[in-house]
Amino acid sequence: xxxxxxxxxxxxxxxxxxxxxxxxxxxxxxxxxxxxxxxxxxxxxxxxxxxxxxxxxxxxxxxxxxxxxxxxxxxxxxxxxxxxx
Numbered sequence: 503x504x505x506x507x508x509x510x511x512x513x514x515x516x517x518x519x520x521x522x523x524x525x526x527x528x529x530x531x532x533x534x535x536x537x538x539x540x541x542x543x544x545x546x547x548x549x550x551x552x553x554x555x556x557x558x559x560x561x562x563x564x565x566x567x568x569x570x571x572x573x574x575x576x577x578x579x580x581x582x583x584x585x586x587x
Contacts, residue, residue: 511538514566515556523554526570533569535562 514530514537517523523539530537540555558566 510560511557512560512563513555514558514563515570516553517555518553520554523556526556526573529573530556530558530562530566530569533565535566535569537562537566 515523515526517526520539520541527537527539535558538557540557556566
């Protein structure tokens with residue numbers, strides 16, 4: 503990716519785990535949004551001391567954020583339903 507393209511990327515999601523960032527990246531890709539998740543080499547495996555980020559092109563930012571928010575709300579509703587039995 504060229505330097506110009508790198509400047510047009512924005513962070514739309516941060517996570518303490520690479521796995522969660524990859525899940526978000528995959529969800530966005532399934533919706534047709536090109537996304538990249540940063541891969542962090544953890545200095546202490548098992549202890550999340552650095553964040554992993556999901557980046558998208560600036561023109562996809564608002565749509566990506568809306569999809570992430572929708573997924574988070576869906577997840578929260580599912581957790582409440584599970585807790586209520």
